[in-house]
Amino acid sequence: MDLPVLDLVIFLLYMLAIVGFGVSFSFRKRSVADYTRGGGKIPSWAIGMSIFATFVSSISFLALPGNAYLSNWNGFVFSLSIPLAALVAVRFFVPLYRRLNSESAYFYLEERFGPWARTYASACYLFTQLARMGAIMYLLALPMNALFGWSISLIIIVTGISVMIYAMLGGIEAVIWTDAIQGIVLIGGALACLGVLVFSMPGGLGQIVEIAYQDDKLGLGSFDLDFTTSTFWMILVYGLFINLQNFGVDQSYVQRYLSAKTEREAIKSTWLGSMLYIPVSLLFFMIGTALYAYYQVHPELLPSELQAINSADKIFPYFIVTGLPSGITGLLIAAIFAAGMSTVSTSVNSSATVLLSDHYKKYINKSPSAKQEMNVLLVSSLFMGLMSIAVGLAFNGVASALDAWWALASIFSGGILGLFLLGFIVKSTRSKQASISVFAGVILIAWMSLGSYIFAADSPLINPLHTNMTIVLGTLAIFITGFLLTVLVKDPSKTKP
Structure with missing residues (x-):
């Protein structure tokens, strides 16, 4: 019209x-x-x-x-x-x-x-x-x-x-x-x-x-x-x-x-x-x-x-x-x-x-x-x-631009908040512990975001949670992994302020 x-x-x-x-x-x-x-x-x-x-x-x-x-x-x-x-x-x-x-x-x-x-x-x-x-x-x-x-x-x-x-x-x-x-x-x-x-x-x-x-x-x-x-x-x-x-x-x-x-x-x-x-x-x-x-x-x-x-x-x-x-x-x-x-x-x-x-x-x-x-x-x-x-x-x-955007946003941005909160709250976390935590978080985010494209529709490996939970679990995975590594792995080296 x-x-x-x-x-x-x-x-x-x-x-x-x-x-x-x-x-x-x-x-x-x-x-x-x-x-x-x-x-x-x-x-x-x-x-x-x-x-x-x-x-x-x-x-x-x-x-x-x-x-x-x-x-x-x-x-x-x-x-x-x-x-x-x-x-x-x-x-x-x-x-x-x-x-x-x-x-x-x-x-x-x-x-x-x-x-x-x-x-x-x-x-x-x-x-x-x-x-x-x-x-x-x-x-x-x-x-x-x-x-x-x-x-x-x-x-x-x-x-x-x-x-x-x-x-x-x-x-x-x-x-x-x-x-x-x-x-x-x-x-x-x-x-x-x-x-x-x-x-x-x-x-x-x-x-x-x-x-x-x-x-x-x-x-x-x-x-x-x-x-x-x-x-x-x-x-x-x-x-x-x-x-x-x-x-x-x-x-x-x-x-x-x-x-x-x-x-x-x-x-x-x-x-x-x-x-x-x-x-x-x-x-x-x-x-x-x-x-x-x-x-x-x-x-x-x-x-x-x-x-x-x-x-x-x-x-x-x-x-x-x-x-x-x-x-x-x-x-x-x-x-x-x-x-x-x-x-x-x-x-x-x-x-x-x-x-x-x-x-x-x-x-x-x-x-x-x-x-x-x-x-x-x-x-x-x-x-x-x-x-x-x-x-x-x-x-x-693209079949669904909105779905594509959500998947891309989860992969690209989901880990940054977890890394920031880890550094801001857990003052004794070191660089190596943080990098391991980010790797673990990104793996989880990738699975939650892309699992439906990789596995069959009825596969138990597909993320059962709502798509929006990707950033939540990705952030928590990085923070919790970093916290546990900080508590469990002792190192005398000093953390940067």
């Missing part, structure tokens, strides 16, 4: 404005510290909005309403784990990274376990970000292709280049300030959509709640202690580990801690970004539930091909195009792209910082000039941007 002219104009103006605004930061005189930390002078509210926008990718924007439409609010339990993870972050992680004052999140691992730990963790981070950026751009392109016939490859290329331009030229300041704007746009778009849905119902909000309650659409999942399916406790534990990983070892978040003026400001921004995600994610679930009630009352408005279970993620985009007034449709499409662009831009900038600090300055040129450092940042941003486009194009044709 064709997008009305007004909506197309709003969308294109948004894309041009956000890229232009981001590029404008390149005209300022900047140092390397400005490029990677914003000179440590960015307001806490803007950093907080950037943290929030990084949380909300286009996957969340489309998948959460689809999840609520199809089942219930079980996925919202993930958000309920955020306050505890944020509390740990502001109590321990933010002060740690502010004290170390290194632009790399993995400098601490080198301090504890030596260069191999820093290189290992930073390489895992880079691979994770490539997979993440590629998956986000591909999954963003799917509904746009289905609704408007736009080429998947073209959407990926245009989105990738747009983000790469301002992330590369503008640095962390451009990323944070454009994230702040994009966060406002996606919140505004979601509120407008929910408002239209409520006013489109004959009985208003009360009718939505009544239908949702009758059809058990407001539940948080089973409270059984079962980790083989998506129960309340499984999602809560998974969310806690994922969010601890985000706050503790994700370069994207650590750079934001360092971009604030003071430690107090960094803590405020962490609380703002994390706690804002809770009501906004609830908003997305409310949209999904309202969509369910809307099409229960107006079943004739939903095409038969979208009534299948596997079409739930397409319901929200379909309503955006067919159920919203002209103008608001353009705003919602801009909001979907905002969610994707904010996450990708963050990954481009943070990955470039990792390439400079953890690889170029460590193995190629230990004492580069400021000009050389800036050139490396620009080239690294360009390289990661182009590689993410290539990964996004490679996802095209």
Whole structure:
């Protein structure tokens, strides 16, 4: 179907404005510290909005309403784990990274376990970000292709280049300030959509709640202690580990801690970004539930091909195009792209910082000039941007891009949190013990992630737990193995501080 002219104009103006605004930061005189930390002078509210926008990718924007439409609010339990993870972050992680004052999140691992730990963790981070950026751009392109016939490859290329331009030229300041704007746009778009849905119902909000309650659409999942399916406790534990990983070892978040003026400001921004995600994610679930009630009352408005279970993620985009007034449709499409662009831009900038600090300055040129450092940042941003486009194009044709992303993310990122917690909590663990622990954890993660691709469907060797438990058990395996080795294997050598 064709997008009305007004909506197309709003969308294109948004894309041009956000890229232009981001590029404008390149005209300022900047140092390397400005490029990677914003000179440590960015307001806490803007950093907080950037943290929030990084949380909300286009996957969340489309998948959460689809999840609520199809089942219930079980996925919202993930958000309920955020306050505890944020509390740990502001109590321990933010002060740690502010004290170390290194632009790399993995400098601490080198301090504890030596260069191999820093290189290992930073390489895992880079691979994770490539997979993440590629998956986000591909999954963003799917509904746009289905609704408007736009080429998947073209959407990926245009989105990738747009983000790469301002992330590369503008640095962390451009990323944070454009994230702040994009966060406002996606919140505004979601509120407008929910408002239209409520006013489109004959009985208003009360009718939505009544239908949702009758059809058990407001539940948080089973409270059984079962980790083989998506129960309340499984999602809560998974969310806690994922969010601890985000706050503790994700370069994207650590750079934001360092971009604030003071430690107090960094803590405020962490609380703002994390706690804002809770009501906004609830908003997305409310949209999904309202969509369910809307099409229960107006079943004739939903095409038969979208009534299948596997079409739930397409319901929200379909309503955006067919159920919203002209103008608001353009705003919602801009909001979907905002969610994707904010996450990708963050990954481009943070990955470039990792390439400079953890690889170029460590193995190629230990004492580069400021000009050389800036050139490396620009080239690294360009390289990661182009590689993410290539990964996004490679996802095209994969049976399930989301499943592929989950498997890749588990393999690449599952071990870093365990290594970090081992170094942070067990002060006497040495490098050799840590390396053995990481090896054991990675073996477990690989088995849990890839077992279904290797063994027969009825094989007892296949992981019986839910896929989301991979990072949980992988992290625990590294931590527990390292702890036991530290306690059982005595060595008089002293541990690095």
